[in-house]
Amino acid sequence: MKFKDKTRQKLGIIGGGQLGKMMILEAKKMGFYVTILDPTKSCPADSIADQHLVADFDDREAIRKLAQKSDLITYEFEHIEVEVLKELEAEDYKIYPTAHSLEIIQNKFHQKNILIEEQIAVPDFKKVTDSADIKEAAQEFGYPLMLKSCTGGYDGKGNVLIDSQAEVDRAFQELGSSKAPLMVEKYIPFKKEISIIAARGLSKEMKVYPIGENDHRDNILYETKVPAEISSELEKKAEEFAKEVLEVFAGIGIFCVEMFVTEADELLVNEIAPRPHNSGHYTIESCVTSQFEQHVRAITALPLGDTTLLRPAVMRNILGSGEKGKAEIIGLDPALAVEGVKVHIYQKQISRPGRKMGHLTVTADSLDKAAERALKASQLIEIKGEV
Template identity: 40%
Template sequence: MTVATIGIIGGGQLGRMLAMAAARLNFRTIVLEPQPDCPAAQVASVQITAGYDDPAALAELAASCDVVTYEFENVPVSAAAGLTRNVAVYPPPEALEAAQDRLVEKRFINDCGIPTARFHAVDSQADLEAALDDFGGQGVLKTRRLGYDGKGQKVFRSTADNRAGVYTELGGVPMILESFVAFDREISIIAARGTDGAIACYDPAENVHRNGILHTSTVPASITSATAADARKSAEKILATLGYVGVVGIEFFVLPDGSLIANEMAPRVHNSGHWTEAACVISQFEQHIRAVSGLPLGNVDRHSDCVMQNLIGDDILVLPEWLKRRDTLVHLYGKTESRPGRKMGHVTTLTAKSPVFP
C-alpha cells in the first residue's frame, strides 16, 4: 500500500462514506470537523475537532496523514494550499478555487471549450437591473459563494417579478445572474483521475430535483450514446486542465437536440453518484480513495440499472418499508435528528440491466 493514513476535511455523510471505503482498503482515516460526533467520525479512526482553518489542527492533520482530501467544496482555499507545503492534497486547491465561486467556475468551464448558460456578474442592485433587462426579465440569481441545495437563490420568471431590494435581501454579496435554459432533462457524470493521469467515467445519471435538492438519480439516463460521449469528453477536459486527482461530479442540462450545457462542477464525490455503491463493483467512494492514494482506478461498469432516491427530512419515517424490499440497498448517515431539507440517507433500487443508451 502506498498510503497508510488519509485525512478528510469535513465530517458529513460524504466524509462518512469515504471513511468507510478507505477502511475496506485498509487505510486509517483522520477527519477534521468542528462538530463533535459528526457522521464521519462515527466510522473514521480519529476526529480532530476544530475549525477547517485552525492552524494547529491543520498542522496536526498534515503531520498525521500521508495525503489529505475533502468532502465538500467550501474548504478554505488558503487552508488547502497551506497543507500542500507538508502533505499531498487531492483534489488540488486549484479545483477548490475554481468551484467555490460560481462566476469563476462558469468562466473556467467556458475556457475549457464547454458551453454554459449565459451569465452576468451582479455586484449591486443596478447590476441586477441591467442583467435582468438583458435577459428579458428572466433568470436565476445566485450568490457566487456558499449556496447549495437551492439556498442563496432567487428565480425571476418575468418582467413583472419584483426586483426592488433583492440584492440586499440576498445579503448584498457578489452574485451571478444566469439565464434560463430550455432543457429536456438534467444529467450528471461522475469521473475520476488518478495520480498517473488515468481517467475513468461512470455512466451519466438522469437527475430530478425537488425544492432545489436532488430527489432521484436514474441510470441509465434517457440520452443518446452521442450525448453520453460528450459528457465524458467534457469531464476529461476539466480533469486534465486542472491536473485533477480524485472524483469529480459535473452537472449538465440536456437540450432538445441532445447537446449539453454545463451547469456546475463539484470537486468531490457527489450525491448523484451514490448509485454506484449498489450498481457497480467499485463505488465512487472507493474510486476516490484509490485515486488520491495512488492505487489503480477501478472498474466503472455497472452491473444493474437503478434509481437512487434521497431520504430527506421525514422521508426517513418510511424506512421500514424500504427495508422490506429485496431489490433495494439502504444507506443511512448516522444522523439522529430529522429536519426539513436534511439528508438522512438514501436508497438505491436495482433492476436488470438494459441495453446501454438508445
C-alpha cells in the first residue's frame, strides 16, 4: 500500500503507555505504520505497535533513531528530553505538538506566564526558591496555599497543599527543597473542575469537544461526567479559552485545558496538556470522533472529525489496589453485565495502589443513568497486585 502523501505513512510515538496504545488503535484503522519508543518491553502499546524501540525517554540517540524511522513524531506525555526534539525540528523532522510548545508547557511557571501575557485568567502564582519565599507568598495569598514543582509533576505528584505556616518547611523538603524549580499558587475554593479537549490541525482548523466535569480523589482523576453541568455562558467561555490556548501555543494535535469554576462563576485555567488526556477517554464511546482518532487526523493533515456528543457519558478510572505485584483482574464479567458499560484494560503487567490500570465508560440516555451504572460497575471490577 502506498500513500500519495508520504508524511502520512509512518508515525513515531514517544511513549508506549495506554495513551500511546489508544492512538495506535486509531492510527491502524487509517493504515499508518507505527513505531513506539518506551523503556518497558511489555508496555501496553507493545502488542500492537509495528516496531518497538526499547530505550529510556532521555536516550537522545534512540529518539533520533525513532525520528529516522518515522515521517513524523508525536508523544503521549510531556516529560521528554526537549532539546533533542528542538534539534530534530531544526533538521526538518516533523514533531507535533511542536518542541517549542512542549518546552513551555513542561514548565508550569512558564506556562502560566504565557497565559497571563495573553490575558487568559489563571490562579495567582509566584516562583519560590526557599521556605522564606513561600511564607512571604502566604502573606499575600493566604492559607491554604498550593506548592508545585514547576516541572515533572503528574497525578498529584509534585503538588503539596500547605494549610498553615507550620507545614511550610515540610512541604518544601517534600518537593526536593531547592533541587528543582518551585512555584506557589493561590488556593482556589472551586465549585467544579472542568476540562475541555480541543484539536487544531495543520491547516489551523479547530474543533472542540463537549466539556467534561471532573472529580479528583487524592489528586488523581476519579471520574469525568459529560456534559458538564454548567451554564451556557460558562460553556461558551471555556470553548473560547480552549481555542485561545491552541492559538497561543500554535498547537497541532489534541490539547486538554483544565479549568476551575470559582464560587463567583468565573473560569481560571489550571493546567494544559499537549496530548490526548485521561478526561477525554469518554470520547471513544460517546463522540462521533474519539480524541485519539482526532489527534492522528490533526498531526497528519487529515480533515478533523465531528466532535458531536452522541449520548451522555461517565468515565471512571480503574486504579490499582492491594499491594504492588503482578496485575490480577477481578470482576470483569459482572462489570460488563451492567448495561452500557465498556471496559478498557491497559494490560500493565504490574499493579500498585493508585496506578491507572484501566478505565470504564458508561453511555446512557441521561447523565443520571450513566452515573448510576458507572458507580455499580466500578464497585464490581478491581485490578490488584498479586503478591
